Amino acid sequence: xxxxxxxxxxxxxxxxxxxxxxxxxxxxxxxxxxxxxxxxxxxxxxxxxxxxxxxxxxxxxxxxxxxxxxxxxxxxxxxxxxxxxxxxxxxxxxxxxxxxxxxxxxxxxxxxxxxxxxxxxxxxxxxxxxxxxxxxxxxxxxxxxxxxxxxxxxxxxxxxxxxxxxxxxxxxxxxxxxxxxxxxxxxxx
Amino acid sequence: xxxxxxxxxxxxxxxxxxxxxxxxxxxxxxxxxxxxxxxxxxxxxxxxxxxxxxxxxxxxxxxxxxxxxxxxxxxxxx
Numbered sequence: 517x518x519x520x521x522x523x524x525x526x527x528x529x530x531x532x533x534x535x536x537x538x539x540x541x542x543x544x545x546x547x548x549x550x551x552x553x554x555x556x557x558x559x560x561x562x563x564x565x566x567x568x569x570x571x572x573x574x575x576x577x578x579x580x581x582x583x584x585x586x587x588x589x590x591x592x593x594x595x596x597x598x599x600x601x602x603x604x605x606x607x608x609x610x611x612x613x614x615x616x617x618x619x620x621x622x623x624x625x626x627x628x629x630x631x632x633x634x635x636x637x638x639x640x641x642x643x644x645x646x647x648x649x650x651x652x653x654x655x656x657x658x659x660x661x662x663x664x665x666x667x668x669x670x671x672x673x674x675x676x677x678x679x680x681x682x683x684x685x686x687x688x689x690x691x692x693x694x695x696x697x698x699x700x701x702x703x704x705x
Numbered sequence: 706x707x708x709x710x711x712x713x714x715x716x717x718x719x720x721x722x723x724x725x726x727x728x729x730x731x732x733x734x735x736x737x738x739x740x741x742x743x744x745x746x747x748x749x750x751x752x753x754x755x756x757x758x759x760x761x762x763x764x765x766x767x768x769x770x771x772x773x774x775x776x777x778x779x780x781x782x783x
Contacts, residue, residue, distance in 0.1 A: 526758070659732060659768055666772035675767055679758030682766060686736035693741050 518578065525582040526676045529669035530593040535606035537670065538594035539624060540661050544677075545587045546621030546629040549653035555580035557634040557650065561643045564636070569644070569691040576684050583677055588619055590670060644692045651685035707738045709766050734766040 544550045558577030562570050595603070595617055603612045610626060621629035635646050658678035662671050710730045717725040747762045754760040757767075 526755075655732070655734070662768055662770040662773075664772075665770055668773045671770060671773050675769075676756075676758040678768055679764075679766065682734045682736050683759050683761075683764055686739060686742065686764060689736070689739075690741050 524586055524589060525579070526586060526673060528586050528589040528593065528673050530590060530667060531669040532667045533594070533598065533602070534665075534667060535595050535598045535602055535608055537661075537665055537667065538591045539607050539611075540664060541587060541591050541594070541624075542619075542622055543624035543657055543661070544654070545584065545591060545619065547623035547657070548633040549650055549657055550623070550629075551580045551584035551587055551654075552621055552629060553633045554650055554654065555584060556631075557636075558647060560634070561636050561647070564638050565640050565643060566695060568694055569640070572687055572691050573647075576687065579680070579684075583680065586673060586677065590673065591619055592617075594670075640695050641692065644688055644695065648685055648688045648692065651681045651688060655681035655685070707733065707735065709734060732766075732768065735763055739763070 546552055555577050558573045558580065562573045562577070565573065595608070598606070600612060603609060611620070614620075623629075635643070637643055637646070655678055658674050658681065662674050662678070665671055665674070709732065711733050712728050712730050714728055717727065742761070748754070748760050749757055749762060749765075757765050759765055
């Protein structure tokens with residue numbers, strides 16, 4: 517059960533009409549290390565992981581949907597008023613032919629999202645370590661997109677999202693530690 | 706305090722086609738050095754935290770691209 521709050525997690529501002537950035541940003545929308553993959557990965561792993569870390573997966577998985585919504589808003593703002601010529605120049609001609617201005621869950625190269633991007637191994641250590649890796653890959657993706665962008669307002673939002681990846685990675689590392697720790701166990705030597 | 710970036714210097718061939726990038730860097734954000742977060746660390750105010758993306762000052766690691774000017778307000782948190 518979810519409760520929806522009708523506002524973005526962080527305000528999304530876009531200061532330049534640059535559909536090319538939208539093309540790059542969809543990597544975080546429907547890419548392997550994107551927010552959709554993250555949300556579905558974590559929320560799906562919850563059922564087969566020790567009780568102590570289920571809540572963490574619920575919280576982070578839910579927040580990833582809030583990030584997905586921010587990315588969607590950025591992509592929408594960057595493309596909504598673009599002319600077909602501008603979209604063609606940005607490499608979005610094929611997308612326009614297929615989807616008009618509609619968003620699609622593809623990566624930056626136009627490859628549709630697939631469930632094979634996510635894993636659920638059922639082994640708590642393997643799953644949490646995959647989650648840590650996913651957060652670091654998403655952090656890196658944000659860095660590469662910031663590197664290509666000259667839009668300070670857009671980058672402000674991307675910086676926020678990158679910071680959240682850092683916090684999530686930290687929490688997953690702590691979850692791994694909780695699963696590994698022998699604290700509270702009587703050890704007999 | 707660990708550095709948020711590391712530098713390495715890849716081999717450069719005399720026959721490389723492009724102007725070589727002598728130093729390569731990569732990001733090493735503060736959480737990599739933290740292990741289990743200790744209690745009672747310094748916090749941002751709620752308003753600052755909403756902007757920074759984290760409540761914890763030690764975890765704050767803003768990243769700027771080469772094509773944007775570093776803005777004062779973003780770097781004045783600590």
